């Protein structure tokens with residue numbers, strides 16, 4: 481098992497541990513956790529600290545009653561943030577379209593709908609880019625997709641109206657002087673302009689959560705965003 485070099489930041493890790501993360505971001509966190517022992521240890525530590533804080537704080541603290549409830553449920557293992565806790569399935573990936581994926585993705589890729597037992601299939605999004613929309617509970621503007629990018633594909637310079645989170649599962653991609661491979665998490669904040677280039681050796685498969693539309697910076701980028709944002 482490789483060791484990722486780009487990890488969950490503290491905010492996302494804590495949001496996941498406390499059950500406060502939205503479903504798309506909980507999925508990002510869970511997928512990374514299945515592939516990263518270092519962050520699993522951080523998550524365990526955060527749970528212990530969180531539990532101690534809750535014990536000490538009592539009901540009149542600054543947390544909303546809902547946050548307290550969610551955290552306790554999460555600590556008790558009663559909150560079904562994901563079908564299987566990331567750590568429980570940490571070393572049991574499943575294979576989808578020839579790629580070994582983290583177990584938390586499994587149910588999102590199982591089938592198109594109740595009447596159709598076939599597994600989900602990638603659809604064309606843009607030249608060299610195929611994707612599967614994952615059904616998550618989130619505002620409509622949030623896109624949660626498993627993307628398959630062809631070798632050498634370049635996503636033209638663009639920025640974002642909202643944060644973007646990526647977890648790479650196969651292949652690699654370069655972005656802003658950094659290189660991302662299996663298990664790595666990439667976070668781009670609102671307004672961060674970037675170009676992404678897929679490694680030439682093979683396709684890149686990644687979970688990508690966009691919390692808002694792409695804002696292209698070039699005409700070529702505008703064309704691609706028309707294809708992507710649909």
Ligand SMILES: [Zn+2]
Pocket residue numbers: 484486487488512516517518519520
């Ligand atoms: Zn990590």
